[in-house]
Amino acid sequence: AQRVTQPEKLLSVFKGAPVELKCNYSYSGSPELFWYVQYSRQRLQLLLRHISRESIKGFTADLNKGETSFHLKKPFAQEEDSAMYYCARRSYNTDKLIFGTGTRLQVFP
Amino acid sequence: ETGVTQSPTHLIKTRGQQVTLRCSSQSGHNTVSWYQQALGQGPQFIFQYYREEENGRGNFPPRFSGLQFPNYSSELNVNALELDDSALYLCASSLGGDGYTFGSGTRLTVV
Numbered sequence: 001a002q003r004v005t006q007p008e009k010l011l012s013v014f015k016g017a018p019v020e021l022k023c024n025y026s027y028s029g030s031p032e033l034f035w036y037v038q039y040s041r042q043r044l045q046l047l048l049r050h051i052s053r054e055s056i057k058g059f060t061a062d063l064n065k066g067e068t069s070f071h072l073k074k075p076f077a078q079e080e081d082s083a084m085y086y087c088a089r090r091s092y093n094t095d096k097l098i099f100g101t102g103t104r105l106q107v108f109p
Numbered sequence: 110e111t112g113v114t115q116s117p118t119h120l121i122k123t124r125g126q127q128v129t130l131r132c133s134s135q136s137g138h139n140t141v142s143w144y145q146q147a148l149g150q151g152p153q154f155i156f157q158y159y160r161e162e163e164n165g166r167g168n169f170p171p172r173f174s175g176l177q178f179p180n181y182s183s184e185l186n187v188n189a190l191e192l193d194d195s196a197l198y199l200c201a202s203s204l205g206g207d208g209y210t211f212g213s214g215t216r217l218t219v220v
Binding site: 009042045094095096 | 113140142144149150151152153154157164165167199201203208209211212213214
């Protein structure tokens with residue numbers, strides 16, 4: 001089965017601390033992976049996708065095929081980063097997205 | 110450019126009733142996907158519509174059905190509602206399955 005696992009339900013850090021949100025996926029060829037973010041009372045929105053290899057709002061994520069991971073990282077967390085973060089992959093045989101259960105990031109001042 | 114809009118934002122239904130949720134896709138998008146997000150869970154894929162045809166379905170029973178209209182808007186219908194159907198229902202539109210834009214969702218409560 002194609003799965004996306006986010007082992008942490010909650011991650012709390014202080015402002016300025018590094019952040020790493022973990023995501024592991026079940027192996028199947030070359031997955032297309034995404035990070036979505038949902039700020040309080042806002043809709044789910046795309047943060048970044050691995051194929052674009054870009055940095056959005058200071059966040060980066062590197063696909064590690066050996067560890068089947070796609071962890072989201074930011075060197076210095078900001079209070080406005082507090083949100084719900086979902087890792088997702090595109091199904092290999094359809095266009096659907098398979099989401100993890102999400103990690104809530106709390107950044108304290 | 111308008112985003113994805115969903116209606117209603119909230120509704121309460123009784124077990125056994127039927128419900129219709131609506132979604133207007135983002136301008137230029139021809140593909141609509143529906144997801145169910147239960148409390149504390151990530152979104153789960155229900156089905157996708159492309160050019161008015163169902164184009165992929167998740168692990169949901171047949172009482173979950175949908176439509177897509179020529180203007181690419183879409184409806185999700187759920188018959189014989191059960192308590193476990195209580196969730197946030199998300200609609201996402203895209204151009205051919207690339208770059209999904211999500212709506213704010215419809216919060217359905219079944220009592």
